[in-house]
Amino acid sequence: xxxxLRRDPRKEWIARNRLHPQHLEVLAELGRSAGxxxxxxxxxxxxxxxxxxxxxGFMGPNGLKRIDxxxxxxxxxxxxxxxxxxxxxxxxxxxxxxxxxxxxxDMAGGxxxxxxxxxxxxxxxxxxxxPAAPGxxxxxxxGDHKEDGFAEAGIDRLLHLDGPEVEGFAPEARLGALVAVxxxxxxxxxxxxxxxxxxxxxxxxxxxxxxxxxxxGVWQLEASxxxxxxxxxxxxxxxGSLDIQRPLPRFALALAECAEPVSDTRHAASELxxxxxxxxxxxxxxxLGQVAVxxxxxxxxxxxxxxxxxxxxxxxxGFHHAAEVLGATEGASRVAVDDGFMAxxxxxxxxxxxxxxxxxxxxxxxxxxxxxQGIQSCDKVVAINMDPGCDMIKRADLAxxxxxxxxxxxxxxxxxxxxxxxxxxx
Amino acid sequence: xxxxxHAIEGLAVTVLVSVGRHPVTGRSRxxxxxxxxxxxxxxxxxxxxxxxxxxxxDAGNEAALRGYLGxxxxxxxxxxxxxxxxxxxxxxxxxxxxxxxxxxTGERAEQGEGSGLLPYLLAERLGWPLVSGLAAVEDVSAGxxxxxxxxPRGQRRRLKVRLPxxxxxxxxxxxxxxxxxxxxxxxxxxxxxAPVAADVELxxxxxxxxxxxxxxxxxxxxxxxxxxxxxxxxxxxxxxGQVLTDVTAEQGAEAVYKLLKEEGVLR
Numbered sequence: 219x220x221x222x223l224r225r226d227p228r229k230e231w232i233a234r235n236r237l238h239p240q241h242l243e244v245l246a247e248l249g250r251s252a253g254x255x256x257x258x259x260x261x262x263x264x265x266x267x268x269x270x271x272x273x274x275g276f277m278g279p280n281g282l283k284r285i286d287x288x289x290x291x292x293x294x295x296x297x298x299x300x301x302x303x304x305x306x307x308x309x310x311x312x313x314x315x316x317x318x319x320x321x322x323x324d325m326a327g328g329x330x331x332x333x334x335x336x337x338x339x340x341x342x343x344x345x346x347x348x349p350a351a352p353g354x355x356x357x358x359x360x361g362d363h364k365e366d367g368f369a370e371a372g373i374d375r376l377l378h379l380d381g382p383e384v385e386g387f388a389p390e391a392r393l394g395a396l397v398a399v400x401x402x403x404x405x406x407x408x409x410x411x412x413x414x415x416x417x418x419x420x421x422x423x424x425x426x427x428x429x430x431x432x433x434x435g436v437w438q439l440e441a442s443x444x445x446x447x448x449x450x451x452x453x454x455x456x457x458g459s460l461d462i463q464r465p466l467p468r469f470a471l472a473l474a475e476c477a478e479p480v481s482d483t484r485h486a487a488s489e490l491x492x493x494x495x496x497x498x499x500x501x502x503x504x505x506l507g508q509v510a511v512x513x514x515x516x517x518x519x520x521x522x523x524x525x526x527x528x529x530x531x532x533x534x535x536g537f538h539h540a541a542e543v544l545g546a547t548e549g550a551s552r553v554a555v556d557d558g559f560m561a562x563x564x565x566x567x568x569x570x571x572x573x574x575x576x577x578x579x580x581x582x583x584x585x586x587x588x589x590x591q592g593i594q595s596c597d598k599v600v601a602i603n604m605d606p607g608c609d610m611i612k613r614a615d616l617a618x619x620x621x622x623x624x625x626x627x628x629x630x631x632x633x634x635x636x637x638x639x640x641x642x643x644x
Numbered sequence: 645x646x647x648x649x650h651a652i653e654g655l656a657v658t659v660l661v662s663v664g665r666h667p668v669t670g671r672s673r674x675x676x677x678x679x680x681x682x683x684x685x686x687x688x689x690x691x692x693x694x695x696x697x698x699x700x701x702d703a704g705n706e707a708a709l710r711g712y713l714g715x716x717x718x719x720x721x722x723x724x725x726x727x728x729x730x731x732x733x734x735x736x737x738x739x740x741x742x743x744x745x746x747x748x749t750g751e752r753a754e755q756g757e758g759s760g761l762l763p764y765l766l767a768e769r770l771g772w773p774l775v776s777g778l779a780a781v782e783d784v785s786a787g788x789x790x791x792x793x794x795x796p797r798g799q800r801r802r803l804k805v806r807l808p809x810x811x812x813x814x815x816x817x818x819x820x821x822x823x824x825x826x827x828x829x830x831x832x833x834x835x836x837x838a839p840v841a842a843d844v845e846l847x848x849x850x851x852x853x854x855x856x857x858x859x860x861x862x863x864x865x866x867x868x869x870x871x872x873x874x875x876x877x878x879x880x881x882x883x884x885g886q887v888l889t890d891v892t893a894e895q896g897a898e899a900v901y902k903l904l905k906e907e908g909v910l911r
Contacts, residue, residue: 283737288870326856327908364906387793414796418760419776426764434759437857454854457754463850468750470723475860482865486797502773502809507801510911523909545911546906577909583703598907599885600900606889616903617887618896628897630878633910636901 226265228340243641307484312345312374315354318405319345321373322396323357324415327576328364329597330371333411335479337472338372340439342480344449345374345527347441353406358399358489360384360392361621368487377490389503393423400428402493406447412436412471421471432469437476439466485631504607513547518564521547522574524596526566529553529590530582530604535624537581540626549573551583567592580620585610602626655784657691658739660749660762661720665710672704674711677750679820681813684714685748686821688781695720696738698731701835706754712829715821723838728846732762733753734838745808746789751776757846760812767810775805777814813828 223506232244239382275285275561319341323334331339338355345353354374360382368376377399383391399405410421413436425432435454444449445465455462513521525541526549527534541548550560552567568588576595583589585601585608593599593613601614602622611617618625659682664675685693695712699705701724713720723734739747752760762797767774779794782802789809793801805811864875890894904910 220678230752239896387803389646404822414777421761422761423774424763426768428760429705432759434761455851456666456758457752459665459667459670459754459854461852461854462757463852464845464848475857478830478863491856502806503775506804508795508911509800509802511798512798520797521798522799522903546909559892575902578905584682597904600903602896606887611887613886617897618891618900619887619889620891620893621658624893625896625900628893629900631902641813 226630230286230578245302252465307370307482309369309484309486310374312354313373315345316348317345317353317407318352318356318375318573319407320356320358320399320403320405322407322417323359324411324417325359325361325363325365325415326415327597328362330367331413331415332366333413333415333417333474335371336474336476337411338410338471339424339478339479341407342408342437343477344407347448355400355485356403356405358396360395361386369484370480372485373487376487376488377492378497379492383496383501386507388501389420389423390499390501390503391628392420393427394499395492396420396424396425398492398494400424400494405470407430407466408432408469410469410471412473418471421469425469428469430469431467432471433464433467434471436466436470436472475490508543513541513545516547518547518549518566518571518573521549521573521575523547523577523579524549524566524573525579525581526550526583526626526634527554527560528583529557530584530622531559533626536560536623536626540630543630544578547575549578551580551586551589557597580610580614581610581626581629583610584608585613625638645667645711653712654821655688655691656693656694656698657685657688657746657748658744659685660747661695661697661709662750662753662755663705664754666720666877667690672708674708674820674823675750675754676820677813677815679712679715681748681750681811681817681818682712683820684778684781684811684813684817686716686745686808687818688784691716691746694744696723696735696902697721698723698725698734698738698773698838700725701833702726706833709833710831711779712831716823716824716827717831719832719834722833722835724835725838725840726842728756730756730841733771735823736766738741738836740771743808745807747772747808749810749812751812751814763810763812766894770808770810772808772810772842773788773805774810775803776812777816778811779814779816779858780818781811806813812839843894 228332229244229248232238232240233248258274259267259269260381275283278284290356291612321337321341324331341355345355354377355372355379357373358377358378379395384395396576409476413419421432433453436451437454438452440450441448447466449466451466453462523546525544526536527544528551531537548564549566552565552569554560555562555565565571566589568591570592572592574595576597579600581602584605590609592612599614601610602625603610603619606619647722648677661678662675664673666673667695670814685691697709697720700724709720723738725731725734752758763774775791775793777794779800780790780792781789782792783790787807789805789807791805791811794814795801852899866872866875888899
């Protein structure tokens, strides 16, 4: 195709004329949506940016034209705005890396955790230290995932190992895969999160298998001329009571907040495959799966799934029943606690407990600022509420406007029905 | 449910114990996780438990080691090693000489490097499987141990591991019993000699008391003044959440159910 942009003045004229019978067709053809009307800014045929000031802005309630320069009105679809912001970050591609920095993220719940992102930031520090010979960050992830922000997290190469043998707790199979990575590419650095989510265990296994002495509990990195790899690190030792200054070895198990996560650039995150298939091995450890624990016994601050009640809840028996069926830990807003419906140790918010749940379901909670502060670190927030204008709806990833008691009842019915079907199938 | 006791008769268990450090006073004590390991071993019916320690013997350490004896033991095997030596060869030799069925230990030491590597290196050297972060041992029968592993967020995972195996104990394991003073004084410390391997690398590192880690600053990268103001006066915002209005309760519940299913929080 030729590079010259061709204009069709007739179509542009139709696109500008809202009353033309073919207006909508032509808009669709030109790739614009109906609400947007004509574009306010486009690149002309000679590369000049053309502007149409008449289409900027919107009609205010009093019939006057209003222009909002904050970008809120134009990017009405929040998701689209976020995506556009992600697209606008400069893309960094490293074609032929001088070396590899391998990161093995925990991927708790199928997503990069904050700890993983910190580690990727550290990996970028190591990889980008010498601009003349940049390294590439290789991330090795196991099993299914739900993450779509690998590129923004600073990953150049991605090795995704999938299969039943690496699912769940499979340290021996994963160890075999990492040894294969070591044999295939011999990365200069290995960075593994020193976390209870699996990184601490896997990293130590790998270092022991490869006979290298890792640095554990690393939280700071400095360039150093004396060290072999050009870096020295500060690591926590003796149950967190000592700081150990040492040269950075090839294997490092790093703590959370060891570096700032990548925020300015996008990376390629191109898929790699292992040159050889993994050998099948007999595991001496068998995973029988997670055990059902009593959700009421789990501390609120570390519960994974919280069903929280507020002033809008009338049917308390139904709420407790729903929490039991869903297997969720119960939480409450301050009003529900003050009114005596829930215990004080169940209060979520700045004045109660700061929770870290992955999924937080707020039932009948309007979202006072103290409450929203308390749920800042929750991943997914679901709101079930009568009032569509409240703050909780703005915070929520999914909001259902309706009677909470009925929604909970229907939810309980759905869950029970699904369990019944599963039982019948088995 | 009563554990199956008949098969466990004569189960040889070795608990590796270390000298701990009190987090506040800094005095030596029995290490918390190791003491939990001893308690875990005691909870196995019919287990024949031996305590093993590799390290220096001096007045402070002896008092700490006697803390383990006070949990109901007659003797503790001590492999004498100078300070800053590598305990791995000595422990591996001792375990090879009289291989137990289970080796239980804490996750990491409370003194020295405290990297938590020793169980992994031992497992590698002995060729045994290792399970880390245990909360309980449910059952040992027919050469297979069923154990509960502690996960973050109060979760538990059930695993089966073939014996002989090395198990490390998490802080979620049952709290250790109090150490009784009389038995602790009466117990014997059986001192053995073993070859010494000096830890050369460790001697080159600098050790300082832990500094408080700097608190992470909230870095705001904003292009315009309006963005900076918004970040400073931040109210938690999801941005682009899905709002379902005018739906029946069933449709709403369906959407919530789908999200819960996707996140994998429903069992």
